[in-house]
Amino acid sequence: MPDPRVVGSADLARSEWVFPLFVKPRWEGTAKGIGPHSRVDDLASLARAVACIERDYDQPALVERFLPGAEYTVTVVGHAPPRALPVLQRALEVTTGIGLHAVERHPAPPGGWSSRTPGALEDGLERELARLALLAFDALECRDFARADFRLDAAGRPHFLEINPLPTFAPDGSFAILAELAGREPADLIAQILGEGLRRLGLTT
Numbered sequence: 574m575p576d577p578r579v580v581g582s583a584d585l586a587r588s589e590w591v592f593p594l595f596v597k598p599r600w601e602g603t604a605k606g607i608g609p610h611s612r613v614d615d616l617a618s619l620a621r622a623v624a625c626i627e628r629d630y631d632q633p634a635l636v637e638r639f640l641p642g643a644e645y646t647v648t649v650v651g652h653a654p655p656r657a658l659p660v661l662q663r664a665l666e667v668t669t670g671i672g673l674h675a676v677e678r679h680p681a682p683p684g685g686w687s688s689r690t691p692g693a694l695e696d697g698l699e700r701e702l703a704r705l706a707l708l709a710f711d712a713l714e715c716r717d718f719a720r721a722d723f724r725l726d727a728a729g730r731p732h733f734l735e736i737n738p739l740p741t742f743a744p745d746g747s748f749a750i751l752a753e754l755a756g757r758e759p760a761d762l763i764a765q766i767l768g769e770g771l772r773r774l775g776l777t778t
Contacts, residue, residue, distance in 0.1 A: 577637035582623055585616065593639040595671075596622040598630045602737065604675040606630055612639055612669045640732055642725025643692025644672055647706035648740065648747055650718045650766050652773050655710050657703035658751050663722075664688040692725065702731055709736050717770035720747060 579599055580588070593614045598606035606626055613619040623634040644663040649655050664673040667687040677686050692698075706721040713719075713736055720740040723731045742748050742763055752759040771777040 577635050579633050580623060580636050581633045582620065582627060585620055585623065590616065590619065591638065592619075594619060594636055595639045596626065596634050596636050598626050599633050599635045601630060601632075602735075604672070604678070607671065607675040608679045609666070609669050609671065609676050611675070612671055639670070640724040640726050641670060642727065642729060643690070644722065644724045644734075645692065645694070645702055645731070646747060647702050647721045647723070648718065648751060649706050649710040649715070649721065651769050652716055653769075655707060655715075657706050659754055660694060660699045660702050661747060661750060662690050662692050662694060664690050698729075698731070705731060705733060709733055713738075717773065718766050 578588070593612055596611050596613055596619065606629065610618070610622055610625070613622050619636070623636070626632065626634040644665060646661050646663055648658040648661075650658060665671065665688060666673050666676045667689055669676065673686060673688040702723055705723065709715075709721045710719055715736065715738050718738075718740065720737045722734040722737070724734055725731055740747060742759075744759060748762060749759045752762040755762065768777065
């Protein structure tokens with residue numbers, strides 16, 4: 574099957590599917606429409622997931638193969654030139670293998686959600702993720718800051734998932750973790766990034 578594929582309920586019977594698959598809304602972000610049901614292992618669960626997106630979001634579904642490896646996020650900042658900050662691994666929910674940040678918004682099973690971080694972030698992989706993030710940042714004409722997300726396949730190869738040009742500045746989010754790794758206050762790091770953007774626009778010196 575082509576990967577990824579935009580589908581509606583009417584397309585399911587006319588296609589051949591190789592499971593497991595991952596289903597999400599075509600035009601949403603911030604993990605909207607993603608939950609424990611987003612990983613599907615058979616045609617019946619695929620049909621339910623697509624129908625749910627059509628009903629709740631009034632749009633087709635984006636269906637892609639489910640990648641079983643670790644998930645990473647790379648924050649890119651600046652513009653002259655842009656630079657990649659340290660790579661962060663994202664926790665995965667144990668049962669589904671979906672990012673914990675997405676499933677924990679949904680009612681938890683008895684005992685709560687359990688998570689794992691299965692990847693080993695070796696130097697070579699971190700360099701490759703940084704390289705790919707910078708390529709995506711440039712190709713999609715991002716400016717000043719963005720966060721690129723990647724997932725590894727069964728062979729350990731990274732695949733680009735998406736880029737978030739408006740990542741959160743939440744005190745417990747990626748920027749706060751990166752600031753801690755750099756020994757800085759989150760507000761200081763954010764001020765630096767915003768200052769670079771203002772200088773690019775000619776609004777400050």
